[in-house]
Amino acid sequence: MNQELTLYHAHWSLCSQMVRVALYEKGLQFKSERIKLCDHSDEAGNLADDFLKNINPTAVVPVLKLNDEIVRDSAYIIERIDDLEGDNEINLWPQDPLKRRELKKWVEDTTITEGVGMGKSLGTMVPLFSTGLIEDLIKNLKFSSILRIIFKHPRRDRKIAFLMMYFFSLKQKIGPIVYNRFTRELIALEENLKDKNFLLGEFSHADINLMCCFNRLTEMKMENLLEMKELPNVANYWQNLKARTSYQKGILDYPDHEEMLKKIFNSGPNPHLEVIQNKIIEKLSS
CATH class of the missing domain: 3.40.30.10 (Glutaredoxin)
Known part of the structure; x- marks a missing residue:
């Protein structure tokens, strides 16, 4: 067909x-x-x-x-x-019902799921660390563009968030609210990846989600979290994700905001990085 x-x-x-x-x-x-x-x-x-x-x-x-x-x-x-037939023989969803249920939970936890509040899952935490970039982009918009958002954007939640970023500042406040939860999620991921190359053994939909989330952390100058000696399984997993051809084709070949990212992090690493690293070390040693 x-x-x-x-x-x-x-x-x-x-x-x-x-x-x-x-x-x-x-x-x-x-x-x-x-x-x-x-x-x-x-x-x-x-x-x-x-x-x-x-x-x-x-x-x-x-x-x-x-x-x-x-x-x-x-x-x-x-x-x-x-469900479509492409040039590659791969299933992103397993046929086994138990594996499908397990994967469904991982997919829900690693993407921006409708109805799940920001910061309530791994997938909704990662975007919070890029609030600084989004806020700077919004503040650079013309006022006529802000008016367009006010009168035309159909989603009240996003409209309010964008207006708050334009008229005020959220970037110093958003990231810290998920430090503890994000620390627990990374440690749980480390435990789940023991003796595995991918979340369910074979590459799946959830690995796609985490590939994108981890790449966002990299863009936010937080890749050191994914290379910590305290999280060897996560580090190996990230290398496996980056080695896939789809990482280059689906993410790296679609760049955006490079100059803005350089400007934001010109003075050094992401301020969230050291705090979360210390929390991971403290949690694992307790």
Whole structure:
């Protein structure tokens, strides 16, 4: 059966990265429609009338158009992708029911899940560490772009967050609220990865999610967390993820905000890094 895939995505969006990696893992060809998000650019492609009417009325990416069907929500998109036949023989979801249930829990914990508050899971903690970049991007927007967000963005939660970043500052306050929970999650991941190359043994959907989360930590100058001698399984796991072709094709080949990232971290490492490292060491030695 012929399948025509069009992906509406943003380069730096975590969930967009996850779907792109899945497409490359499966070896699927797709048409790329880049959407510049309203909190990143004055272009605000996700608030365009055509996008809101025909692609996603919630103004969120990614969205996959599969022939004439619109598929939304990154986790569900990847499930649908896994059902398609590509050039690569790989299953991102196992056939065994017990393994599927286990994977479902990991997927929910490692992505930005609708209805899960920010900072309540591993996947919703990682974006908090990039608040500084998002805030700087928002503060650089024209005031007319802020008005567009006020009047056109359909999601009240995101609208409020963007306005708070524009008129005030959250970047020094957001990261610290998840230090302890994030420390526990990394230690739990270390334990789960014992004697494994990937979360369930074989590469899966959840590994895609963590590939993208770990890459975001790297961009935030926090990669040393993934290379600590106290977390050898995590360190080995990160090397395995980076070695996959999909890491280059789905993430590194879609750069964005390089100059802004250099500007933010020009003075040194991420201030969150040392605090979390010390918490990990303290937790493991107690």
